[in-house]
Each structure stands twice: as C-alpha cells, then as structure tokens.
Amino acid sequence: MAEIVIVKDTAEAGELAADAILALVARRADAVLGLATGSTPLGVWRALAGRRADLSRARGFALDEYVGLPDGHPESYRAVITREVVEPLGLDESLVAVPGHLGPIETAGEDYELAIRAAGGVDLQVLGIGTDGHIGFNEPGSSFESLTRVKTLTQQTRRDNARFFASVDEVPVNCITQGLGTIRRARHLVLLAFGEGKAAAIAAAVEGPVTASAPGSAIQLHSHVTVIVDEAAASGLANVDYYRYAWANKPEWEGL
Numbered sequence: 001m002a003e004i005v006i007v008k009d010t011a012e013a014g015e016l017a018a019d020a021i022l023a024l025v026a027r028r029a030d031a032v033l034g035l036a037t038g039s040t041p042l043g044v045w046r047a048l049a050g051r052r053a054d055l056s057r058a059r060g061f062a063l064d065e066y067v068g069l070p071d072g073h074p075e076s077y078r079a080v081i082t083r084e085v086v087e088p089l090g091l092d093e094s095l096v097a098v099p100g101h102l103g104p105i106e107t108a109g110e111d112y113e114l115a116i117r118a119a120g121g122v123d124l125q126v127l128g129i130g131t132d133g134h135i136g137f138n139e140p141g142s143s144f145e146s147l148t149r150v151k152t153l154t155q156q157t158r159r160d161n162a163r164f165f166a167s168v169d170e171v172p173v174n175c176i177t178q179g180l181g182t183i184r185r186a187r188h189l190v191l192l193a194f195g196e197g198k199a200a201a202i203a204a205a206v207e208g209p210v211t212a213s214a215p216g217s218a219i220q221l222h223s224h225v226t227v228i229v230d231e232a233a234a235s236g237l238a239n240v241d242y243y244r245y246a247w248a249n250k251p252e253w254e255g256l
C-alpha cells in the first residue's frame with residue numbers, strides 16, 4: 001500500500017519531496033522527473049530551489065497541458081513549467097518536455113509516449129489530485145490502462161482552474177494528459193494534497209475501492225507510492241493512526 005505521511009504544512013511536504021528528488025539525482029544526475037503544475041507542488045519547487053543542487057542534467061516530463069491556448073499563453077503549462085520549475089531549479093529547458101508541444105496534436109499522445117520511453121521512463125512522478133479525484137487531467141472514468149491522449153475537462157476542473165484565468169469561459173475545454181497507464185509506469189509516485197477540499201479525493205484514492213470513478217485510486221495498483229498530506233487533506237482517512245505509527249517507526253535507511 002502507499003506510504004501516507006501527514007505533515008504540518010506545504011513547506012514540510014516540500015522538504016520531504018525534495019529529499020526524495022535529490023537522493024534520486026545524486027544517484028543519477030540525468031534522472032527523469034515527472035513534473036506537475038498547479039498550486040500543490042509549489043512547495044516542492046521552492047524547497048528544491050532552496051537546496052541549490054545542480055539539476056542541469058535532470059530530464060523532465062510534464063503531466064499535462066491545455067489544448068487550444070495560443071502559443072506562449074502565460075497559463076499554458078509549457079509557460080508555467082518554465083516559470084515555476086525550469087527557471088528556479090536551473091533545469092535545462094531543452095531536456096523538459098510538455099505534452100502537445102512535440103508535433104501535431106493528432107499524434108501528440110503517441111509522440112509523448114515514445115519520448116518518455118526513449119528517456120528510459122519516469123523515475124519519480126510528482127502528482128497533485130483534483131477535487132474530482134483526477135490525477136494528471138485523467139477525469140473520473142479514465143481507464144487505468146490509458147496512455148497520453150487528448151481529453152475533455154470536467155466542468156468542475158474548469159471551475160477549479162478558473163482562478164488562473166479572467167473567467168471560467170477562458171479555461172480551455174480540452175487538454176492532453178499522460179494516462180493513468182503512463183503514470184503507473186513511473187517508478188515512484190509522490191502524491192501531494194493540502195486542505196479540506198482535497199480530503200474526499202484523498203480518502204477515495206487511498207482507502208476507497210479501485211475504480212475508474214476515482215482516478216486517484218490507481219495509486220493502489222502501484223508498488224511504490226508516497227502520499228504526503230496535511231491534517232486537513234488527511235481528515236477523511238480512516239486509518240490515520242496506523243499511518244502515523246508506520247511513519248514514526250519507519251527504518252531510516254529506507255528513505256521515501
């Protein structure tokens with residue numbers, strides 16, 4: 001099962017995830033990182049930037065992207081990844097791919113899968129979770145075997161993301177996202193969530209039945225998952241006492 005770590009805030013979560021990423025890059029400078037956008041991973045990028053590690057050889061694959069925004073739009077995930085991840089962490093932009101930017105949209109999914117495979121697969125995938133339970137932009141109903149492809153956002157996701165745009169009408173309807181099958185191939189998943197708004201999605205992902213109706217529950221099919229949550233996001237979990245006990249008694253040599 002996933003390891004559940006309950007932290008006091010996003011800063012503590014960021015430091016923990018940064019530890020795991022830096023341990024990986026110390027083993028292999030050209031490690032492949034799965035990058036997520038959104039508010040959730042910002043503490044991870046902040047913590048990593050603060051460590052001033054040399055990440056210039058690390059490679060990156062973003063989880064998802066909007067379809068239909070003009071090139072260079074500041075809320076396109078290409079722009080967000082450059083602004084929030086590549087620049088502060090000192091990544092080499094030419095080593096960081098975002099789906100939908102490698103060629104025509106009709107073949108963008110296959111092209112992205114090929115690029116991930118050519119890089120040797122994702123070593124560590126950072127994930128957030130949507131209030132509707134999505135990971136990447138795999139909305140409820142997505143197949144656990146799905147690969148990178150163009151999808152349609154739920155209205156709930158468009159409303160959730162309207163804060164980045166002038167109005168909800170400007171949030172694109174379509175997106176391209178790594179599939180749940182793509183995400184499940186990454187060697188280590190680090191899923192973060194904060195705030196009460198994520199409590200139901202986290203409970204469904206960690207303790208609910210494995211069902212396409214709760215895309216986050218795909219993590220239960222993976223052998224190496226770390227879920228880092230604050231108290232509020234953990235508030236829907238039934239087995240919190242055990243998670244705390246297991247974390248407190250974890251052998252230090254194991255790492256995340």
Ligand code: PGA
Nearest residue numbers: 038039040041128129130
């Ligand atoms: P958020 O989005 O980090 O902005 O809450 C998470 C997600 O939609 O996956």
